[in-house]
Amino acid sequence: MPFQSALKRPRRPGVALIAASVTAAGIAAAGVRAAEAPPPPRTSADIVREAPETAWRTPDPNDVLLMTLPSGTVWIELAPRFAPRHAANIRTLVAQHYFDGLAVLRVQDNFVAQWGDPDADAELAPGAASAAAAPRARPLGAATATLPPEFSISDRGLSIARLKDRDTYAPVTGFVDGFPVAADPATHQAWIAHCYGTVGAGRGETVDSGSGAELYAVIGQAPRGLELNIAPVGRVLKGMELLSALPRGGANMGFYDRREQHVRIERVQRLADLAADQRPDVKVLRTDSREWADFVEARRNRRDAWYVHRANAIDVCGLTVPVRIEPRAAK
């Protein structure tokens, strides 16, 4: 189950002396009689397992991409609310089968895995005689080659499930529609935070040079300094390890040295491209739900018995919104 990635702890659970006493004190303060045994605290895993169906959201199948690599499928949810033009352009590219047969070109340790057309930058590659000599870039068809920057949106009317803890990089952090978000009330900007699993659109020298034809996913410590410099377009729902465990590239910035190292993308489809009765059932825990609030609190203060100290804090990239992807039950 994807949300098992939340079950992070070192080997073998253990005794939580401080945690147990804090729990008892908290319940006593809430007026529960000491004679009543307090219910065992729920871990984040308990909360996810027990969440009712109403706490789960079904993403629009037009916004869910299935990127098939030789090793399996990476599931990505686009975020048209945050990057509408990029999302539309990517959907156009996918409808044209643009990505089919392209490749993961770059894997830089503790940073990003990036994919696109190996020939799109042929004119920049060492050994290319000239731009004219490398005309093999795949045409974008009905998609556009440049887009206005979508580095942030207005925070007006945006309902953010805010985190209570301070963040190093932004005055406000929280979640919107299952995406990690940062915001600045002073400038009325909000944007998807660059967390592990965030997918963004690579760009060149100018801020409008991204198109969504070259994408990356964060595979290391959140590179928050990228925020407001580039367009985040979504996040990986499942299959991160198919990107994060790829061999690192040996060339500058983690690009692979040789074409033979490229990891072929068999195809990218939208979930909507599958027949309705063939689509796996994709559910994302609603970040406007009570269950999500409980999940966040359980991660702020781990109830697992192994913990003897509670952090009493969590940052926006320290949380991964739970996802369930299951084969559609036969009706």
Next chain:
Amino acid sequence: MPFQSALKRPRRPGVALIAASVTAAGIAAAGVRAAEAPPPPRTSADIVREAPETAWRTPDPNDVLLMTLPSGTVWIELAPRFAPRHAANIRTLVAQHYFDGLAVLRVQDNFVAQWGDPDADAELAPGAASAAAAPRARPLGAATATLPPEFSISDRGLSIARLKDRDTYAPVTGFVDGFPVAADPATHQAWIAHCYGTVGAGRGETVDSGSGAELYAVIGQAPRGLELNIAPVGRVLKGMELLSALPRGGANMGFYDRREQHVRIERVQRLADLAADQRPDVKVLRTDSREWADFVEARRNRRDAWYVHRANAIDVCGLTVPVRIEPRAAK
């Protein structure tokens, strides 16, 4: 070069309109005449490249471990200042060749890679008839099986190169001897932060059940909630990708399902075990140097031309202390 991991940016550099104007304004405010062209801002890479030899520290070769995997060597610096008993026990284990032939047992995506004796927990493994039936655990010899917890040290007398930005998890963050550190002046505790590349000693149910015989390295978003629950013993200086790119384990918590998946540790040696004239020259940028302060500032506000927005912030796990490891020059 290891410090090239600092050169993180999306493909193709670009124009930094805001960055350029901020720089010019800053220099004008400092009293430089407008007619003088300001020097080009130095990037973190420039700072590392130009750092004088006095800005580099040579770690004690007794504290540098070389863990050889089939794919190459992982370099680890122990931190005896923060975990003296663990460091001593690990050195004792290494001197006994304890780790030679053991294995990486667990790789959990966005969390840790963990290594040790596949048979040490045989009594807990599914299918083991009983503890008595699995007596194959490698003896620890002169090393001890349990150690008092070394989850933090006193901050008294500790000189921390403090970061100026707020941290979600601790009142104070910074660096000591090249290690990322968090501290709480109220409790006078200081500890190595659980950042990408931090190495810790796995423990069981009780806080004294770790020994250093089972170690892990963080391979994902900093799991800061582990802090004050477990003993950090050092950090990876080089070769992180040999751990972070390993296949993820399919069993609970990322343990490998089958022994055939284990990644064999050929051997672990101390740098001091090599003949003095055979030891590669290991240098770590001094975190009490002016160059480190400049490096931090360059990472807080990226000078690379591609950036159009400056974060004006960096968190303790968003920084990686530069390392140089070079073959010893023939004399």
